[in-house]
Amino acid sequence: MKWEGRRESKNVSDKRGKSAAGKTALGGGLIGIIAVLLYLFGGETGKQIAPVLEQMNSQQNTEQTETTRNLTETERQMGKMVAVMFADTEDVWHQIFEENGMQYREPKMELFDDKVNTKCGSATADVGPFYCPADETVYMDLRFFEELHNRFGAERGNFAIAYVIAHEVGHHVQTLLGTNSKVHQLQQGKNQKESNKLSVGLELQADFYAGVWSKYNQKYLEPKDIDIALSAAQAVGDDAIQKRVNGQVNPDSFTHGTSQQRKEWFMKGFNTGDIKQGNTLDFLR
Numbered sequence: 001m002k003w004e005g006r007r008e009s010k011n012v013s014d015k016r017g018k019s020a021a022g023k024t025a026l027g028g029g030l031i032g033i034i035a036v037l038l039y040l041f042g043g044e045t046g047k048q049i050a051p052v053l054e055q056m057n058s059q060q061n062t063e064q065t066e067t068t069r070n071l072t073e074t075e076r077q078m079g080k081m082v083a084v085m086f087a088d089t090e091d092v093w094h095q096i097f098e099e100n101g102m103q104y105r106e107p108k109m110e111l112f113d114d115k116v117n118t119k120c121g122s123a124t125a126d127v128g129p130f131y132c133p134a135d136e137t138v139y140m141d142l143r144f145f146e147e148l149h150n151r152f153g154a155e156r157g158n159f160a161i162a163y164v165i166a167h168e169v170g171h172h173v174q175t176l177l178g179t180n181s182k183v184h185q186l187q188q189g190k191n192q193k194e195s196n197k198l199s200v201g202l203e204l205q206a207d208f209y210a211g212v213w214s215k216y217n218q219k220y221l222e223p224k225d226i227d228i229a230l231s232a233a234q235a236v237g238d239d240a241i242q243k244r245v246n247g248q249v250n251p252d253s254f255t256h257g258t259s260q261q262r263k264e265w266f267m268k269g270f271n272t273g274d275i276k277q278g279n280t281l282d283f284l285r
């Protein structure tokens with residue numbers, strides 16, 4: 001994807017190189033248990049933690065000792081690139097929402113190393129990129145993309161990163177449209193298998209939205225970009241991940257969809273460019 005010299009999003013905060021190695025002192029009374037959802041891009045079996053039930057404290061006095069290191073030139077370039085990609089999602093989603101008589105509220109993005117605290121709880125880099133609806137933020141440790149290539153076998157190319165960003169922004173769109181909370185509601189009282197099915201519907205719709213975004217962003221795409229996105233979608237399908245990790249596949253435990261489904265929904269978004277076609281969930285049909 002062509003990105004050099006283009007507008008960078010103002011909504012990106014870069015916390016890389018600053019790891020907060022502080023201890024959290026708990027103060028005040030426990031306010032209760034807050035259920036929050038984290039929407040992960042892919043991730044290894046067993047690390048998929050949506051929904052996460054997080055016990056949160058009403059007041060936290062955090063004492064932080066900051067350790068800093070300078071970013072390398074490559075890391076700085078990566079930061080600029082994702083800020084351009086994120087800006088492209090802002091432009092496209094403003095346009096799509098306006099076309100449908102709605103107003104788009106821009107999400108935030110935070111780049112981090114190793115560990116991050118969010119309104120959905122804290123997370124480490126090994127969960128992969130994720131979106132937290134409670135603070136409407138996409139969290140990314142950019143070193144994930146090396147893994148996507150080295151461990152997941154995805155084709156190298158910056159459009160793999162664009163696809164992942166667009167997928168996470170897809171979860172933000174679901175938050176604005178109320179789809180997230182509707183699914184969360186439907187998951188209450190359901191067994192794991194049924195709840196997983198709903199989760200698959202949400203994830204495939206996020207892939208579909210990534211495809212719609214790619215269509216609107218076509219003027220910046222390079223010839224192999226769609227193949228690169230499909231290769232990334234292939235690599236993070238539940239069946240592909242389970243086969244690699246466990247040597248076998250258990251469809252009832254799928255939370256993101258198979259490689260085939262992820263590719264199909266991405267392509268449906270790309271081919272139609274119509275957000276109304278993303279009916280991956282029964283109640284949308």
Ligand SMILES: [Zn+2]
Binds near residue numbers: 039040041168171
């Ligand atoms: Zn996701």
